[in-house]
Every structure is written in structure tokens, then in C-alpha cells.
Amino acid sequence: MALAPRLDLRLGQTLVMTPQLRQAIQLLQYSNLEVQAWVEQELERNPLLERDESPILDGSTAPAPPEPEPLPPLGEPQREAIEAGDGPPLDADFGNVYDAGTAADGAYAPGLGVAGRGGRPDFEEDERDIGDLAPQRRSLREHLAEQLRLTFDDATDRLIGACLIAGLDGAGRLVLDLDGLATRLACPRERIEAVLARMQRFDPPGVFARSLRECLEIQLRELNRYDPAMAALLDNLDLLAKRDLKRLREVCGVDAEDLAEMIAEIKRLDPKPGAGFDPEPAATVIPDVLMRASDDGGWIVELNPETLPRVIANGAYHAKVLGAARSKEERAFIAEHWANATWLVKSLAQRAATILKVASEIVRRQDAFFRHGITHLKPLILRDIAQAVDLHESTVSRVTANKSIATPRGVLELKFFFSNAVGGSGGEAHSAEAVRARIKALIAAEDPENVLSDDAIVAVLRREGVDIARRTVAKYREGLGIPSSVQRRREKAVPA
Incomplete structure (x- = not known):
């Protein structure tokens, strides 16, 4: 077959994503705040774009401002005093006038403004912002740095303490590698351990702990409640999480009453002692x-x-x-x-x-x-x-x-x-979100002496017209973060 050039004409359809089309698609999936930020960039790039600052018409009209009330007429005594010139001049400075017999220190006297601040008759001179009047909360690091200055006199110990403060997370837990810190500071690890031991007695109790067990131990030592039985309980926190009370009694060597008191004392401790100092501001959701x-x-x-x-x-x-x-x-x-x-x-x-x-x-x-x-x-x-x-x-x-x-x-x-449909008797479908809410409500209202199993929840839902399988109930329950009936029975057996 001989090779030769030739021309072919073909007709086809293709979808071309122009930049404008991509822009329109992106705008659809942005929230209003994201679009607003993107538009601000376009306003800077494009000189032919400008912000529409015309008022939004909502059918309401602003009320007319009230007319000022006329000043009361001068009485005869005031008029005579002004004409005779006996009264004070109108441009007199009353800044230093203060009657100690009529106004207490720091109190307000009519015509004198605020006593003790120059007696100005107005507040024009006060340059403070309203935010300056609000109490300023100290951060965790500021609180600890002040204690560091009062505790250590040696400059090296203060440097080590500053590094330890910098190595805290938001909960007050120490996440710093002490060996790496010793290498960087060129000092023995024993000295760092000694500084850390003193700083673990700082307020709030439990800071500078390297694990949950150590955090609870520090707080128990502050309360003088750390004994061999409590130490055994802290060594077996996994059993406490599983609510295996029988095994815990054997490990700690105590009876049920003593174990209940120990667990109640553990619950009163703070596993995140530093979280209360630097609370993250709640994100405000602005609806679109x-x-x-x-x-x-x-x-x-x-x-x-x-x-x-x-x-x-x-x-x-x-x-x-x-x-x-x-x-x-x-x-x-x-x-x-x-x-x-x-x-x-x-x-x-x-x-x-x-x-x-x-x-x-x-x-x-x-x-x-x-x-x-x-x-x-x-x-x-x-x-x-x-x-x-x-x-x-x-x-x-x-x-x-x-x-x-x-x-x-x-x-x-x-x-x-948007939620999937769950079948129901009589052909009526139920929302999966509504079924999850019903499962959560059933478990929240269950009797501690009669904890509902997944099969029992299935039976209740089927009596209410929801045709659902046990594995679906288990999936919804796990998605809600609710433990199994066995785990809930153990939790309800532990006194609050």
C-alpha cells in the first residue's frame, strides 16, 4: 500500500471549558464569604468593576429624627444675674472646680463631670476604647511565664523553662522531646528533668505532663490522694475505659465501694488543665x-x-x-x-x-x-x-x-x-437522618436496668413502621458515636 498525503474532513462535537464557564462553575460551589473574597481580588484587578453601594430596598423607611425640644425660658433671677454680670463668664473653665463637701472622691457631681479626672464636664478627653474596659484574659504561656520568673533565679534554668513552656500544646501537655532539647541547649538531661519536676507543680495542676496518666498523677499528688491503689488504677486506665470493674477491683485490691470512690475522684480531675486558658473562639456560621x-x-x-x-x-x-x-x-x-x-x-x-x-x-x-x-x-x-x-x-x-x-x-x-430512604411498612419511606435521631432518642431514654440491644431497637422501630435490619441499626449507632449495649451497661453500672 502506497503512502501518500491526503485531506480528510470530519465532523464531531466536543465540550470546551472556557475560562468564563470554569469561573461560573467555581462560583456556584463557593459560599457567599468565599465569593466575597474572590470578588475583592477581581475589584483590584479590573478597573471597570466597582462595588455596588446603592442601598438595599426592603420597603421600609427610616423614621424622621425627632425635633429638638426648645430650651426652657430663663427665669427672672437668672436673667438679672446675667445682665448684672454677677454670674460666671460663659467661657469660664470649670476644670479645676471641685467641692469636697458635696462630691466624694471618684463620684459624679452635677455640672462637674467626673470627679478625680480633672472635673471635665464631658467625656471628649477620654480616648479609651470600650475594648480597653473589658477584662483581659492571660494566656496559658503568660500565666506560666510569670511563675517561671518567680521560681527560678538561674538564667540557664529560666531558659530551659522557657523552652518547656514553648513545647506545650493547647491542653497543657508537654510534647517536646527532652533528649532533643538537651542536645540543642548543650546541657545534661538530668538538669532538664529537674527543672521539669519543679514546673510540674505550677498552676494549674497537671501542666507539663507527658501523658494522661502523668497528668492525673500530678493532680492527685497535689490533693495528697496518690496511694498504691490509685497508682494501680492509673496503670490500668484501659480497663476503666472498658468499664471492667471486676478486673479493676482485683488489680487495685479494693472492694466495690472503694473503687467507686476512686473512680469518682478521677472524674473530678481535669485531663486538659491548659484548655481553659486559651479557648478557641467559636466560629460564627454566617448563613447564605x-x-x-x-x-x-x-x-x-x-x-x-x-x-x-x-x-x-x-x-x-x-x-x-x-x-x-x-x-x-x-x-x-x-x-x-x-x-x-x-x-x-x-x-x-x-x-x-x-x-x-x-x-x-x-x-x-x-x-x-x-x-x-x-x-x-x-x-x-x-x-x-x-x-x-x-x-x-x-x-x-x-x-x-x-x-x-x-x-x-x-x-x-x-x-x-439530603438523606437516603429507609423502607417502611405500607410503602412509606423514612429519612435515614430521622431514623438516626429516633435511635439516639431511644438509647437516651433507655432504662439503666434494661439496656436496649440492637435487636430490641429493631423491634421498636418495626412497631413504629420502620423496616430496618439489625446491621443498619448497628451502623447508625456507631456513626452516632454510641457504644454497644454491653459497653453502655457497664457505663451505667458505674456510679456518677
């Missing part, structure tokens, strides 16, 4: 969608205007710079940024409409949950919402990712409302 009840008994769903990014493409500025463009490169630069600006505005509007459409359909489908609680949560999958709002499943998945909604039941993720 807001939901409230309407007057007609339905629900109103809207996007959160506080976090919704609002930008516009400045057409007037675009026309101005385009008319001033002198070269082809400048016109190409302006055209590219104008196209990006208009596409971004369009993408944000489309994203907002899509989120609102999907959230409204979720609220409509889960109406019973919002009115009656978790037991009325219906099974729902992405395909159900996609078919109802005429979108692809992948689009619905991106819309519901990383987004939350403020509901009468709290701030919930949109993914929360």
Missing part, C-alpha cells in the same frame, strides 16, 4: 440563605444581603477610557476587562438565582421538618431537586456545597436535607 415564616402560613426564602457580593460594570468609565485609547493594545486591554466585568456580573446574578431556586425547592419539600422537627424529615436526593428545578444533578450538588440556611430549627447546611 435566610428563611422566615410569612403571614399566610408559608415560608419566605431569600439570600442573605449582608454577605451577597454586589458589583456593577461601570459603563460610563468604560466609554471614557475607550474613547481615550490610542493604540490597538490599549483597546484590546479595555475590551478584555470589559468582557470579564460583564461576565462576572452576569455570573453572580445567575448564581444568586440558582441558589434561591434550589433553596426554595428544598424548603418546599421539607416543610414538615420545619414545622414538626427531625422525625418528619423526608428522604431526599439530588435527583429529586434537579428534576423539580430543571437543573443537572452536578449543578445542584455544587449549589448545596459549602452553603447554609438560617431556619426556625437553627442554621443548617443545605446538604443536611
Whole structure:
């Protein structure tokens, strides 16, 4: 067969992901805060974009400010005093006037301002911020550093102590390798051990421990309650976790009453003594969608205007710079940024409409949950919402990712409302989330003398119309972090 060049014409279809399409897809799966941060970067890059600072119209009008009340007319004595010039001049400085007979030190006297601070009649001179008045909490390291300065006089010991403080984790546990520290400081390990032993008596008790056992031992020694029986209990904390009380009594050599007292004393100790000094601030969840009840008994769903990014493409500025463009490169630069600006505005509007459409359909489908609680949560999958709002499943998945909604039941993720169906008698399906909540409620209300096994929970659920297998109950129970019936029976046998 001879080889020869030739031309072929073929027709095919391919999907090309343009940068604008990728941008629109990314915007869908971002939360409002993420979109806001991304838009801020675009505002810095694109001179044709600007923030829309027009007020959000909600149908409400601001009340008119009240008119100032007229000053009371001067009485005859005051008028005569002013005309005669007997009274103090109007521009007199009352800063140093203080009547010790009428105002106590530090008290407020009418017309004198705050006594003891110069007697100024106003607070304009006070430059303190309201945050300065709040009590400042010391961190764990600051608290320990102060004790370090008061305990050690030697500079080397203070250096070792500073390194040990730096090696603490958030719970006050020492996670530093002492051999490595001895090598870095070029000092014997015995000296580091001696400094550590003294620092383990610092407040709060239990800091600088290298294990849970050592942390509890330090606190028990502070309470003068560390004896051979307690030492044996600390050596067998794994048996305590399993609630194997019979084996613990044999190991510690005590009876049931003494063991119960020892366990109660262990429970009163703090396994994380440093956690109370540096509490992590709770992350505030800002919802992307807001939901409230309407007057007609339905629900109103809207996007959160506080976090919704609002930008516009400045057409007037675009026309101005385009008319001033002198070269082809400048016109190409302006055209590219104008196209990006208009596409971004369009993408944000489309994203907002899509989120609102999907959230409204979720609220409509889960109406019973919002009115009656978790037991009325219906099974729902992405395909159900996609078919109802005429979108692809992948689009619905991106819309519901990383987004939350403020509901009468709290701030919930949109993914929360999607759960698989569990079969029921009579053909009625139940939400897997509702079944988990029911299992959790049954175990929470169980009798300590009659702990429910997985088979017993299956029997209760089947009487309530939920057709579920025992292995499914066990899977849901383990997912909730609930131990088995054997473990729960041991835990309930231990006195609180």
C-alpha cells in the first residue's frame, strides 16, 4: 500500500471549558464569604468593576429624627444675674472646680463631670476604647511565664523553662522531646528533668505532663490522694475505659465501694488543665440563605444581603477610557476587562438565582421538618431537586456545597436535607437522618436496668413502621458515636 498525503474532513462535537464557564462553575460551589473574597481580588484587578453601594430596598423607611425640644425660658433671677454680670463668664473653665463637701472622691457631681479626672464636664478627653474596659484574659504561656520568673533565679534554668513552656500544646501537655532539647541547649538531661519536676507543680495542676496518666498523677499528688491503689488504677486506665470493674477491683485490691470512690475522684480531675486558658473562639456560621415564616402560613426564602457580593460594570468609565485609547493594545486591554466585568456580573446574578431556586425547592419539600422537627424529615436526593428545578444533578450538588440556611430549627447546611430512604411498612419511606435521631432518642431514654440491644431497637422501630435490619441499626449507632449495649451497661453500672 502506497503512502501518500491526503485531506480528510470530519465532523464531531466536543465540550470546551472556557475560562468564563470554569469561573461560573467555581462560583456556584463557593459560599457567599468565599465569593466575597474572590470578588475583592477581581475589584483590584479590573478597573471597570466597582462595588455596588446603592442601598438595599426592603420597603421600609427610616423614621424622621425627632425635633429638638426648645430650651426652657430663663427665669427672672437668672436673667438679672446675667445682665448684672454677677454670674460666671460663659467661657469660664470649670476644670479645676471641685467641692469636697458635696462630691466624694471618684463620684459624679452635677455640672462637674467626673470627679478625680480633672472635673471635665464631658467625656471628649477620654480616648479609651470600650475594648480597653473589658477584662483581659492571660494566656496559658503568660500565666506560666510569670511563675517561671518567680521560681527560678538561674538564667540557664529560666531558659530551659522557657523552652518547656514553648513545647506545650493547647491542653497543657508537654510534647517536646527532652533528649532533643538537651542536645540543642548543650546541657545534661538530668538538669532538664529537674527543672521539669519543679514546673510540674505550677498552676494549674497537671501542666507539663507527658501523658494522661502523668497528668492525673500530678493532680492527685497535689490533693495528697496518690496511694498504691490509685497508682494501680492509673496503670490500668484501659480497663476503666472498658468499664471492667471486676478486673479493676482485683488489680487495685479494693472492694466495690472503694473503687467507686476512686473512680469518682478521677472524674473530678481535669485531663486538659491548659484548655481553659486559651479557648478557641467559636466560629460564627454566617448563613447564605435566610428563611422566615410569612403571614399566610408559608415560608419566605431569600439570600442573605449582608454577605451577597454586589458589583456593577461601570459603563460610563468604560466609554471614557475607550474613547481615550490610542493604540490597538490599549483597546484590546479595555475590551478584555470589559468582557470579564460583564461576565462576572452576569455570573453572580445567575448564581444568586440558582441558589434561591434550589433553596426554595428544598424548603418546599421539607416543610414538615420545619414545622414538626427531625422525625418528619423526608428522604431526599439530588435527583429529586434537579428534576423539580430543571437543573443537572452536578449543578445542584455544587449549589448545596459549602452553603447554609438560617431556619426556625437553627442554621443548617443545605446538604443536611439530603438523606437516603429507609423502607417502611405500607410503602412509606423514612429519612435515614430521622431514623438516626429516633435511635439516639431511644438509647437516651433507655432504662439503666434494661439496656436496649440492637435487636430490641429493631423491634421498636418495626412497631413504629420502620423496616430496618439489625446491621443498619448497628451502623447508625456507631456513626452516632454510641457504644454497644454491653459497653453502655457497664457505663451505667458505674456510679456518677
